[in-house]
Amino acid sequence: MDNGATMHLAVSLLPGIADASPDPEFTSLTRFVQKAEAAGLDMVLLADSAPASGSDGANKQMPFEATTLLAALAMVTNRIGLVAAASTVAHQPYNLARRFASLDIISHGRVGWNATVAQAPREAANFSRPEGFSGDDFRRRADEYIGIVQGLWRGWDADALLFDQSGGCFHDPEKMHLLDHKGEFFSVRGPLNVARSPQDTPVLVLSDLSVSDLDIAARTADVILLDGGPRDGAKARYDDFRRRVALCGRDPDAVKVLINVSPFTDGTATIADGMEREFLAKSCDGFNIQMPARPSALDDLVDLVLPALRRRGLFRESYRGVTLRSHLGLAGGGGQ
Template sequence: MTRRTLKLGLVTMGAGGPGQHNRWLDPDIPADASVNIRWYIEQVRKAEAAKFDFVFIVDSQFITKDSPPHYLNRLEPLTLLSALATATSHIGLVGTLTTSFNSPFNLARRLASLDLISGGRAGWNVVTSGDPGAAGNFGLDEHYDYETRYGRAFEYIDVVQGLWRSYEDDAFPRDRETGVFLDPAKLHALNHKGKYFSVTGPLNLQRSPQGQPVIFQAGDSDHGRNLGAQTADAIFTHSASIEDGRAFKQDITRRAVAAGRGADDVLILPGVSIYVGDTDEDARRIETEYRRADHSFEQALGELGRSFGWHDFRQYDLDAPFPAETLEHARRSFFTQAQRIVELARKDDLTLRQTVEVLSASRGSPFVGSAETVANEIIRWFEGGALDGLNVMLGHPDQFDRFLNEVVPILQARGVYRSEYEDTTLRGNLGLPKPANIRAEAPASPTARREEPALAVS
């Protein structure tokens, strides 16, 4: 196996995520898909039969009446993934958990538990939470600013990884003849005291077959790119064109190398919607029809507020210039996204109505066409250095089935995608090495904060 084998992930939002408020109306999707474990198991088993690397569960900590249906009523990621672990055998299980509103010890333990339950298939999508309203659900008057959010995230990951190294691989002899259950020399407390966290440890859980869960990250701000480049095994992103994809991958590689990592240490996995038709023209028709059916202008106008701290844009004149002053509402929210929207409106002198229409139109997919066309385009991006794999949005069931049944076999026949799993762990199938437990090689002193150089936020 080489690292240049195409990777595939599945994003399951059956009831409809952002930009898909009406997807739940599709009669092929259970109306309660977001909380229906039988539906999840069916979709993930399909992906596993097609040798997907992982299923990815998105999450957030705050909703409003304008949130998409899937967000309004959905299962907690690790609870869901634990159920999926018992219904599958090879596919990776990746959940979104925030560093802003979780205790490092509890998160480390829950993820490590999923990793053991699944035999080494767990992954953690690290986020810092962009919805400022979430602060009110956790006893805070306001959300952290950007510097604090990402400062906490760097230290948080450091703490969690330290806890995952509490035990060496052979710490438990479980020798009934000698009566030795644990070799105490192979148990290591953390004793972390940092700017944001103080955690004693150790974690009361052994290492999994893959050593520790795979770390994913999905942030596109300068802080987010630094976090991903310095700490993640893989990064979720969005790229509108192959040129955008190449530029993003090159930027992450540059940042990773500057942080002392290898040029190939971080996988890039853009999220994509895929539309397959009998012909290219047929596929474009399908995309247009589904996009029109899945979302209305009024829903898009309400959802626009999410990047701006859920500011309500319905109070403005639709045909007046875009209210650029609303960017201030995004300071503790998804500021990078909001800034791009404001810059787009300013550059083209757009009204609010035109801005919403342009943003809705820009969601068109570059992967639309016959099965052959879609496969060719995926390979072009893959071989052209724009991605290492794809995070495939489940979308409408008929389209997901066409991708599995028509496009995947072409990718396999071309030799860019596996026909069988190479390993039983997520790391093994992604081509990532099992991280060494460096405490076994050079034990830290009892007061040491960590065993490896700190990663600075730049």
């Protein structure tokens, strides 16, 4: 039986790198994600590879935008979490909240939004903002944006839809809530025209965080991705972050901290040992392993690392629930 101490494991597809095999890209991605699902991983993160977000264009590009790709992958999987990157510059908050709310219903509650409060170079120039944003403006704007998105995700109560055909009452008007947000950067009345998520709200994953972003993350995130630092700093960093979460009035376990791991180059035994050490030292809740989107890239993880972790009782044998929140051991949506 699994105990509560299971680690959380995600894989991220490195941006801009498609499978070089002759298979159509979607076929190859399907095999990748199905293999990750068969292995019981919590989630796959899909980067969004606009040149604007920093890839150098030297690699063969994946021909897909991440949210559309996610919808398609939801059709060929049924348990694994699917998280797409989407930029706060490329989308209006209402549109982004709505896209992810819809994806969450399409996938029966397996969706997350990977947001960043860091500005991608060049991106604003493709979205009619050639001057970009100052770093500080961008952070305040992203903070406000995330609050709007999470607020819109809560616009409909879970029991708002009545479907009362004979009485002529489709939904309970008392259970639909306007957002009425008026802020520094945005004004959004709401509500969304998409029903409540099957998992309460989509999961919010924050990445590329600087120290000054940690309080935003502590207040809003469900998962944060951190780069692996020096070993002795990781524990202090984790404890510090959990304190910040508690200061926001949230349960420290309400945010899962995953450490980014580069593609495996060391021996797999060493990798499993390193993951075990960090996890048991309580310096993270799990790992996000970055790899190119070819199914063979998963081989070492699936065939060697996961069995080693499972033998040591560190990773669950199979999915416990059907939603991404249940995989991650999360209750309802973050923030508030």
